[in-house]
Amino acid sequence: MENLGKLILRISVAGLMLPHGIHKLMHGIDGVKYVLGQASMPQVLSYGVYIGEIVAPLLMILGLYARVSGLLIAFTMFIATVAAHGHELFAFTKYGGLVVELNALYFFAALAVALIGPGKFSLGNQRGFFR
Template sequence: MKKNTDLGLLILRITIAGLMLFHGVAKLGHLDGIKGMLSGMGLPEFIAYGVFITELIAPLLIIIGYRTKLASLVFFFGMVAALFMAHSNNMFALSKTGGLQIELILLYAFGALTLFFTGSGKYAITSKNSWD
């Protein structure tokens, strides 16, 4: 059977970034909880708007395949920030079904890291730049 790495990368891009878009859209106009968490940590509330970069802009760029490596790196660091800021208490906690409670964040983070190393593949808007 012939390998089709480019199709696999397209499926990975659409899956990881497409599913994250739901999280970003759900936060449109609803940043109060994130702002409260940040101010409780002594951080400025405007950082909450970075959620839109991580959960809307970067995923859209990943889906269309424009500067995929750069967008994936931003996405990865956003997931790491979310992990340590919002889910640090559950780092090693197990869910009711036996998996890690943070496994979805880890899946997003390492899916993005994979795309950082592989790039977008040929099914993308751009593929000639070093950040594609």
């Protein structure tokens, strides 16, 4: 059961992140560059979106380098959250949730995958930290 839970977590995090990356691949990353510029961050970070939102989710779904993929997605979400919502990290919506609630969920779920690994239902089902 534990391994099934790891599979569900991997597919949930990566499967929901992947469409964001595909959208940016198809429509460009100008919006990402703009948000980074507004946050006084280097716009070159925008190209990391392709790694954090396409490559890492694909690897995570397959269970290849799932721990590294988890860290990459978590890092992507950290940068995205600080860039887009840095001024409202602890602000609430009119419905009572945190403004950064979804970002935080992606961040912590990806971090959980990095910490617990992919489980046995993965293509990278060998021993070692980077599986």
